[in-house]
Amino acid sequence: MINLNTEELTAIFRKYGLKLTTQRLAIFKLIISRKDHPTTEQIYEALKSDYPTISLGTIYKTLHLLQELGLIQELGFSEGKIRYDPNLEPHINMVCTKCGQVNDYEPKSLKPLWKDMVSKLNFEPTGQRIDLYYICDKCKKKE
Amino acid sequence: MINLNTEELTAIFRKYGLKLTTQRLAIFKLIISRKDHPTTEQIYEALKSDYPTISLGTIYKTLHLLQELGLIQELGFSEGKIRYDPNLEPHINMVCTKCGQVNDYEPKSLKPLWKDMVSKLNFEPTGQRIDLYYICDKCKKKE
DNA sequence: TTTCTTGCAAACACTTTGCATGCGG
DNA sequence: CCGCATGCAAAGTGTTTGCAAGAAA
Numbered sequence: 001m002i003n004l005n006t007e008e009l010t011a012i013f014r015k016y017g018l019k020l021t022t023q024r025l026a027i028f029k030l031i032i033s034r035k036d037h038p039t040t041e042q043i044y045e046a047l048k049s050d051y052p053t054i055s056l057g058t059i060y061k062t063l064h065l066l067q068e069l070g071l072i073q074e075l076g077f078s079e080g081k082i083r084y085d086p087n088l089e090p091h092i093n094m095v096c097t098k099c100g101q102v103n104d105y106e107p108k109s110l111k112p113l114w115k116d117m118v119s120k121l122n123f124e125p126t127g128q129r130i131d132l133y134y135i136c137d138k139c140k141k142k143e
Numbered sequence: 144m145i146n147l148n149t150e151e152l153t154a155i156f157r158k159y160g161l162k163l164t165t166q167r168l169a170i171f172k173l174i175i176s177r178k179d180h181p182t183t184e185q186i187y188e189a190l191k192s193d194y195p196t197i198s199l200g201t202i203y204k205t206l207h208l209l210q211e212l213g214l215i216q217e218l219g220f221s222e223g224k225i226r227y228d229p230n231l232e233p234h235i236n237m238v239c240t241k242c243g244q245v246n247d248y249e250p251k252s253l254k255p256l257w258k259d260m261v262s263k264l265n266f267e268p269t270g271q272r273i274d275l276y277y278i279c280d281k282c283k284k285k286e
Numbered sequence: 287t288t289t290c291t292t293g294c295a296a297a298c299a300c301t302t303t304g305c306a307t308g309c310g311g
Numbered sequence: 312c313c314g315c316a317t318g319c320a321a322a323g324t325g326t327t328t329g330c331a332a333g334a335a336a
Contacts, residue, residue, distance in 0.1 A: 019290055019335050055293045060326060076219035097269060109263045113256060120252045125275040126240060133270040162310050162315060198318045203301060
């Protein structure tokens with residue numbers, strides 16, 4: 001998980017001649033506060049009460065920018081939506097195959113095992129994505 | 144990887160009152176013959192010389208059907224496209240972050256390590272997706 | 287004041303849907 | 312011959328783009 005404060009973020013933006021606007025800061029803070037990798041729509045819904053004029057376009061542009069800066073990763077799903085994940089470390093995305101909900105899962109045992117696994121490969125990856133499919137409690141109850 | 148012959152596939156289709164058409168068989172055979180998880184567009188391009196009247200709609204419908212039957216999995220990517228993977232066993236998708244190319248990688252060491260990792264979780268997943276990001280040789284040369 | 291960013295709307299890309307025709311069983 | 316599947320075209324989503332107006336530095 002990235003653990004940047006506002007000053008550090010400002011510094012990164014300044015380095016590239018970018019401006020840290022109210023909207024960008026709000027989007028960034030929201031994304032790092034959540035473990036469910038929201039879609040743009042969900043981010044929009046979450047922010048529009050505090051920022052009534054914010055637009056979906058800005059959200060898309062900002063998220064894409066954050067990914068280019070290496071601060072988050074974009075995860076495509078087969079439902080045809082992109083979700084945004086601020087956690088670049090090896091971790092598990094638990095994906096409900098019924099409702100599509102995603103949640104981070106970070107068992108302590110994962111990282112050493114993962115490191116071990118990756119060390120046995122013949123190349124050095126620049127990142128990773130690990131999804132586990134299951135049916136969440138809510139959806140189980142519905143059945 | 145699924146390893147079905149035409150008769151077994153016919154049996155599955157019959158069980159659900161579905162018809163095994165020329166198009167469906169062609170799409171199925173193509174998908175299991177490739178390790179690069181093609182997009183619908185790529186499947187369309189690959190098939191249209193042998194099946195000039197095949198349509199994208201049929202390809203979408205067939206692939207979705209195969210996924211419902213549990214024969215393949217749909218993988219969404221942040222480029223906004225869906226790729227189709229006939230390999231439901233734990234394996235690595237090597238994803239080039241420059242060009243988006245995907246390739247299967249199945250080191251022998253993976254499965255035992257993966258089993259070990261999953262056994263330490265407190266739930267039983269119904270499937271998984273493991274992507275490793277890297278830059279492929281072609282893209283490295285271009286730089 | 288300069289330059290980058292926003293918000294809006296239009297354009298775009300990929301996928302799904304509906305229906306008349308065609309084909310498998 | 313019955314019923315499901317195809318192919319086409321239109322509709323539907325999610326995302327990107329272009330540009331005038333606005334805000335950060």
